[in-house]
Amino acid sequence: MSGRLFIIATPVGNLGDLTERAKQALESADLILVEDTRVTIKLINYLGLKKKLTSCHEYNEASRAKLMAEMASRDASVAVVSDAGTPLVSDPGYQIVQAAIACGMQVVPIPGPSAFLLALVGSALPCDRFVFEGFLPDRQKTRRKKLESMKDERRTLIFYVAPHDLVNALELVHSIMGDRQACLARELTKLHEEFIRGTMSEIISQVNERGVKGEYVLVIAGAEAPPEIELTEEELLSEIAERLKTGRGLKEVSQELAQELNRRRSDIYKLGLKCRDLDTEND
Numbered sequence: 001m002s003g004r005l006f007i008i009a010t011p012v013g014n015l016g017d018l019t020e021r022a023k024q025a026l027e028s029a030d031l032i033l034v035e036d037t038r039v040t041i042k043l044i045n046y047l048g049l050k051k052k053l054t055s056c057h058e059y060n061e062a063s064r065a066k067l068m069a070e071m072a073s074r075d076a077s078v079a080v081v082s083d084a085g086t087p088l089v090s091d092p093g094y095q096i097v098q099a100a101i102a103c104g105m106q107v108v109p110i111p112g113p114s115a116f117l118l119a120l121v122g123s124a125l126p127c128d129r130f131v132f133e134g135f136l137p138d139r140q141k142t143r144r145k146k147l148e149s150m151k152d153e154r155r156t157l158i159f160y161v162a163p164h165d166l167v168n169a170l171e172l173v174h175s176i177m178g179d180r181q182a183c184l185a186r187e188l189t190k191l192h193e194e195f196i197r198g199t200m201s202e203i204i205s206q207v208n209e210r211g212v213k214g215e216y217v218l219v220i221a222g223a224e225a226p227p228e229i230e231l232t233e234e235e236l237l238s239e240i241a242e243r244l245k246t247g248r249g250l251k252e253v254s255q256e257l258a259q260e261l262n263r264r265r266s267d268i269y270k271l272g273l274k275c276r277d278l279d280t281e282n283d
Helices: 020-028 037-047 061-065 067-073 094-102 115-121 140-150 163-177 200-210 233-244 250-261 265-282
Strands: 004-008 031-034 053-055 077-081 106-110 130-135 156-161 181-186 194-199 216-220
Touching: 004 020, 004 094, 020 037, 020 077, 020 106, 031 037, 037 053, 061 067, 061 094, 067 077, 067 094, 077 094, 094 106, 115 156, 115 181, 115 216, 130 140, 140 163, 156 163, 163 200, 163 216, 181 200, 194 200, 233 250, 233 265, 250 265
Parallel strands: 004 077, 004 106, 031 053, 031 077, 130 156
Antiparallel strands: 156 216, 181 194, 181 216
């Protein structure tokens, strides 16, 4: 063995959410890398542990990653935690994991809270397919470009939003994506946990009326699928035949028409096979 790296999910607010496995891993760790020592020390004190914490954030992660070789040589255990939730999700830690693997360390993810997943399942929006984007870009021009690139995304969208940025983010989403259904999750797992559900305009109205307090996750309904274009089987066969004449393969033509007509590719492919059989008969 060459040591272990524990990736430990910690509570996003309620300390009671810390799992027994997480407690045991923190207790056994020879080195604990934390995003902010001032934040994690509260958790360590809550557990009654006497541990030295070493900071690991976006500005020093590369240098901290170099510690993995030393820890691996000692067959030691390292724990990585962020301020709240699951490490590496919109937080540092990626380089640490890469370095640990390169040194032959065993990587052990320990599951637990994740703010964006809590917001998603409590949003009352579809959870079967979703896109988590973390925080929106800071620059307004880049932010607008990002949102415009996602306005036709049909999967549920999830963003982290800082309190000072909430009103601007909500208004920009509304102007670009329209008045679609959404959910603003606030202070998850904490005393004042709240889910503000409704259309974007209704959520903006509530935020303007009540003010901005707490940490937020914004969940937005995906774009509606375009209406299915009605074509008779004969018309569709004719369209497939015309496109096949250009030299493209049936798979490519089927995929293209499926997107244009909002139909299943497999159905169009089956018709295409019939079209090819007819051509063979005519030959």
